[in-house]
Amino acid sequence: MASRNLHPETIVLHGGYRQDDGTGSVAVPIYQTTSYQFKTTQHAENLFALRELGNIYTRIMNPTCDVLERRVAMLDGGAAALAVSSGQAASTLAIMNLCRSGDNFVSSTDLYGGTWNLFANTISAMGVEARFVDPADPEGFARATDANTRCYYAETLPNPKLHVFPIREVAEIGRSLGVPLIVDNTAAPVICRPLEHGAAVVMYSTTKYIGGHGTSIGGLIVDGGSFDWEASAERFPNLTEPDPSYHGAIWTEAAKPLGPIAYILRARVVLLRDIGTAMSPFNAFLFIQGLETLPLRMQRHCDNAAQVAAYLKDHAKVARVIFPGFQSGVMRKRADTYLAGGYGALVGFELKDGREAGRRFIDALQLVYHVANIGDARTLAIHPATTTHSQLSPEDRMATGVSEGYVRLSVGIEHIDDILADVAQALAQA
Numbered sequence: 001m002a003s004r005n006l007h008p009e010t011i012v013l014h015g016g017y018r019q020d021d022g023t024g025s026v027a028v029p030i031y032q033t034t035s036y037q038f039k040t041t042q043h044a045e046n047l048f049a050l051r052e053l054g055n056i057y058t059r060i061m062n063p064t065c066d067v068l069e070r071r072v073a074m075l076d077g078g079a080a081a082l083a084v085s086s087g088q089a090a091s092t093l094a095i096m097n098l099c100r101s102g103d104n105f106v107s108s109t110d111l112y113g114g115t116w117n118l119f120a121n122t123i124s125a126m127g128v129e130a131r132f133v134d135p136a137d138p139e140g141f142a143r144a145t146d147a148n149t150r151c152y153y154a155e156t157l158p159n160p161k162l163h164v165f166p167i168r169e170v171a172e173i174g175r176s177l178g179v180p181l182i183v184d185n186t187a188a189p190v191i192c193r194p195l196e197h198g199a200a201v202v203m204y205s206t207t208k209y210i211g212g213h214g215t216s217i218g219g220l221i222v223d224g225g226s227f228d229w230e231a232s233a234e235r236f237p238n239l240t241e242p243d244p245s246y247h248g249a250i251w252t253e254a255a256k257p258l259g260p261i262a263y264i265l266r267a268r269v270v271l272l273r274d275i276g277t278a279m280s281p282f283n284a285f286l287f288i289q290g291l292e293t294l295p296l297r298m299q300r301h302c303d304n305a306a307q308v309a310a311y312l313k314d315h316a317k318v319a320r321v322i323f324p325g326f327q328s329g330v331m332r333k334r335a336d337t338y339l340a341g342g343y344g345a346l347v348g349f350e351l352k353d354g355r356e357a358g359r360r361f362i363d364a365l366q367l368v369y370h371v372a373n374i375g376d377a378r379t380l381a382i383h384p385a386t387t388t389h390s391q392l393s394p395e396d397r398m399a400t401g402v403s404e405g406y407v408r409l410s411v412g413i414e415h416i417d418d419i420l421a422d423v424a425q426a427l428a429q430a
């Protein structure tokens with residue numbers, strides 16, 4: 001079956017796996033093993049030399065993780081993918097795969113706080129400079145680029161502002177300068193396909209919508225296979241120069257018999273080998289279960305979110321609703337260009353009575369959970385001023401888009417009447 005002929009709803013059920021060859025099992029088995037019996041010494045030698053691809057050790061590959069990787073790669077129209085232990089591990093590896101000490105990368109300012117910390121502190125302390133630019137002006141990426149810039153990084157649908165990132169504009173700037181764009185598509189799987197808009201690499205926290213059930217932490221990197229690393233060889237010594245850690249392999253050369261997968265091949269056989277942030281087969285199994293219903297769930301998430309946003313917009317206690325479907329001008333144009341089938345499941349709103357009203361709303365919720373998470377099948381809420389953004393000064397908090405009365409909802413797939421009833425009774429007490 002040619003993958004390009006299949007629709008997302010079908011890929012998530014059939015992609016990359018038919019049945020287990022030994023048992024005929026239709027459900028993807030959990031291959032809970034650390035290692036794999038080599039057929040002969042020649043077979044083992046071929047695997048280690050990458051003359052043949054196959055299982056060696058579960059830190060770098062596993063058949064259950066492999067099905068998840070194939071399915072998500074197919075879903076996004078990529079060449080190959082790599083499953084890792086968390087979304088944070090995915091962003092770390094995505095950057096480290098291209099950057100060495102002394103290099104820089106340009107990142108959107110509109111990021112998940114954990115990614116911001118990773119870039120501004122941990123990765124910077126290793127000598128890789130993160131240059132932050134406001135995505136409202138795509139040209140900022142060009143201005144921040146120099147000869148040592150290795151990649152651009154952004155989120156499709158970053159909260160709390162929920163301004164969709166100008167993927168094609170920045171990807172085109174990058175391609176003209178020989179710089180690949182990496183997009184964190186965690187908040188918009190299925191409804192956005194960043195590779196189709198020119199991104200070179202996509203990453204996910206599978207912890208969120210892909211898992212969908214709030215059970216497991218995981219991450220995934222998808223190599224689009226469309227970026228020409230050799231055309232800007234001097235920018236990418238990790239991929240285009242001999243690797244002393246792998247008997248002098250040049251990854252752009254080594255990948256040629258396997259497909260346009262130099263980037264993800266190195267991430268697997270060098271970074272996952274050395275750093276070891278592997279996804280467990282059991283978690284891969286759970287993500288596969290989540291993935292099977294992802295398109296269905298995303299549709300319900302988006303439909304429910306639109307209804308919650310509409311309800312909040314008319315409420316007397318609500319000063320403002322932050323939702324891509326309510327934006328105007330260039331932000332709305334971007335939302336309509338890059339999102340299809342809905343505006344995502346995140347809805348922000350500002351209570352007129354500020355901080356204390358935000359607290360009262362959260363404390364009054366009965367159905368909706370109060371947690372620091374998004375993308376669960378259940379509806380979730382948080383008051384950032386007293387939680388995720390509480391360490392910031394009020395001025396810095398406002399700069400990130402979080403006012404004192406801001407509440408973030410990650411709208412779930414419950415019946416819409418039950419979600420609205422809980423929001424209504426909590427607003428009555430706010």
Ligand code: PLP
Pocket residue numbers: 086087088089112114115155184186187204205206207217218219373374
């Ligand atoms: N990217 C985004 C957009 C996120 O929301 C998160 C987590 O909240 C991450 C990355 C990090 O993912 P994880 O918690 O799986 O490490």
